[in-house]
Amino acid sequence: MAERELHVVMVPWLGFGHMIPFFQLSVGLAKQGIRISFISTPRNTSRLPKPPPNLAPLINLVDLRLPAVAGLPEGAEASVDVAIEEIQHLCRAYDLLHPQFKQFIANESPDWIIHDFAPYWIAEIAREFRIPHIFFSVFTAANLSFLGPPEYLVGDAQKKHRPSPESLTFPPEWITFPSSVTYRQYESSDMFSIIFGQNASHMTNAERLSLAIRSCHAVVVRSCTEFEADYLNILEKIYRKPVIPVGLLPPVPPEGEGEGEWVEIFKWLDKQKPKSVVFVGFGSEVKLSRDQVCEIAHGLELSNLPFLWALRRPMWALDDDDDAFPSDFRRRVGDRGVVCIGWVPQLEILAHPSICGSLFHSGWGSIIETLQHGHALVVLPLVFDQCLNARLLVEKGLAVEVERSEDGSFDRSGIAKALQKAMVEEEGEGIRIRAREAGTVFGDLRLHQELYIGGFIQYLKKGPSFPNCD
Incomplete structure (x- = not known):
């Protein structure tokens, strides 16, 4: 029966x-x-x-x-x-x-x-x-x-x-x-x-x-x-x-690399060296202030690492996309970085062989999406459960948390320092190894x-x- x-x-x-x-x-x-x-x-x-x-x-x-x-x-x-x-x-x-x-x-x-x-x-x-x-x-x-x-x-x-x-x-x-x-x-x-x-x-x-x-x-x-x-x-x-x-x-990434406006992004990723690009994204719930966006932008510039930044349009930004960033930011970083305003196909991007790690808010869903590919993590928690998630990742040796001042503010040097440690410096090699090992479980x-x-x-x-x- x-x-x-x-x-x-x-x-x-x-x-x-x-x-x-x-x-x-x-x-x-x-x-x-x-x-x-x-x-x-x-x-x-x-x-x-x-x-x-x-x-x-x-x-x-x-x-x-x-x-x-x-x-x-x-x-x-x-x-x-x-x-x-x-x-x-x-x-x-x-x-x-x-x-x-x-x-x-x-x-x-x-x-x-x-x-x-x-x-x-x-x-x-x-x-x-x-x-x-x-x-x-x-x-x-x-x-x-x-x-x-x-x-x-x-x-x-x-x-x-x-x-x-x-x-x-x-x-x-x-x-x-x-x-x-x-x-x-x-x-x-x-x-x-x-x-x-x-x-x-x-x-x-x-x-x-x-x-x-x-x-x-x-x-x-x-x-x-x-x-x-x-x-x-x-x-x-x-x-x-x-x-x-x-x-x-x-999650299982959809087959294929996206269509329409995303084709150019994946062409750019295809040109980058394997495990060289940092994906930057802070999810749908985080509303970054102008000062926070400014410090993140300058930190990415100082890091000298290739990056792809998915930024949800801030409520304070004008219709002109460049208003969300420091003056001349896009010109200064040139072809080393790509910025996308709005939604991006995050699963497909994280699955791309050029991605080496992520600077993000440490939301649990994004942690899973990132670690299933064994990427190194730089965490910048901002609201809700993200703070405890960040401590858990650091406790397990899977992430670097961006340093903050006593009032919770962060600056460009802290962003750049955390990125360098997690992605390239010898001091962060253990983190990168453990992230790859975690990928065998998360994925x-x-x-x-x-x-x-x-x-x-x-x-x-x-x-x-x-x-x-x-």
Whole structure:
């Protein structure tokens, strides 16, 4: 008798650093015959990659209408569409998806719900319809471990264990081995506010995360034991429920080298020496200031290394692309560097044999995309989980972090110094060797699809063996 087809509903937060991993997990599950309903909003689903044609019948992109709320710009449906101070209003709108989602669940009766940290209201719906649910973390196990047991994120326990920004600047007591994964003093105030501060949605991020962990049947992490077994073990101890690494979900670059405007870029890359070009990119969530762009530009110039810089057009820049850069920057670097304003085919670029490393924000998705090719890393963390990711990479000897002043600012000499060390100097040879070694794990598609995704599917088919703790 053929096995019954499982139906899994995926519910990511409205940020592409969340939606893309949820989509990649959806593709991995669909490859094994799991039917997926991927919940988001119209503008977001239109910006996601297209499912592979052979999997399209199994992946249904479900559009819920994002309600309008005061403070949220018209047409904004993802964190990339808003300033950081407007994310709280995006949270309010997201929470108002609750009735539409409840109706969808009532109509569909799926076998599982896999959700992000943000939709705390899923626990109530899942309980009402008796549907097991799983929290899928797009963050590293090190990030989650640092934040601690879910009960420490709220109430009196939070006041005891995380009373102030300073409490984020040293390893917590539940990390039982030496660890440098902490926030710097200049990062701690903003991060304390982001994690524990009140906002227009009336739910702190810590409260959302705590509810997601406490109510779910299991926690799934985008990670693997080959990379952070020690932190995964900590999670099992402090969560007291199954913690399942689902692998790194490494993306597969599309075949071919891009078309149209990208042809000239790949022609330029083809002319460069193997392992000589630095790729520079700071993702979709980071909004660089004029001073930051200026120092990065001068640092690239001082490094004397070939580079390809993908820069999202700053809000402060005029329509003229050159306004985003120091005067005469492009003329001075000449053919040694290429600057692209806007989106670039990052996966194809990182796979090109001329790339030797990356200067970037240390977002977890970009780390995976870069290390799967064994490239050296220079990290310049700016927001959210990037700071702890950077410390984790340095702790493992996989990256050089750009030096900062006590106020968190960086300058051109720090950029150039970090690039030289990571990419060419003898002092950085160990980093380059370890990055190449990491590439054998990060780029092992069979390991992540067959072992990790395969193991997770067995858990889904077996059903929850652990009652949730609503």
